[in-house]
Amino acid sequence: xxxxxxxxxxxxxxxxxxxxxxxxxxxxxxxxxxxxxxxxxxxxxxxxxxxxxxxxxxxxxxxxxxxxxxxxxxxxxxxxxxxxxxxxxxxxxxxxxxxxxxxxxxxxxxxxxxxxxxxxxxxxxxxxxxxxxxxxxxxxxxxxxxxxx
Numbered sequence: 125x126x127x128x129x130x131x132x133x134x135x136x137x138x139x140x141x142x143x144x145x146x147x148x149x150x151x152x153x154x155x156x157x158x159x160x161x162x163x164x165x166x167x168x169x170x171x172x173x174x175x176x177x178x179x180x181x182x183x184x185x186x187x188x189x190x191x192x193x194x195x196x197x198x199x200x201x202x203x204x205x206x207x208x209x210x211x212x213x214x215x216x217x218x219x220x221x222x223x224x225x226x227x228x229x230x231x232x233x234x235x236x237x238x239x240x241x242x243x244x245x246x247x248x249x250x251x252x253x254x255x256x257x258x259x260x261x262x263x264x265x266x267x268x269x270x271x272x273x
Contacts, residue, residue, distance in 0.1 A: 146269035202264030207253030209233030
């Protein structure tokens, strides 16, 4: 897992070419004007998902993990907490769905407060819990770049 400001994204470009593409997309795109939905960056290897929602009460936010894709999660507006835990410390609540590249989990972890300008990278096998409200449910606009690893 990585958590940093988007202005520091170049520090992570050497990890993987597709990760670099995703971070560059976030840095060089007017994310406030993107239409909701999927935006292809490089075939099925790198794409962005733009969504708007209200942050969730902790008991309503699910822990999840992926096997094929890393998530670069970036808040355009609003604020939320995101949980992180090593996958091997969690219990599977819904088995892995290869068509959606997701499994759901139960357990506990540590939380990071995320505000606009901050990105988090969750690699395959990193358990994470996005969308968690901090002080009440607030509107959030988020871009999640999916990066095939």
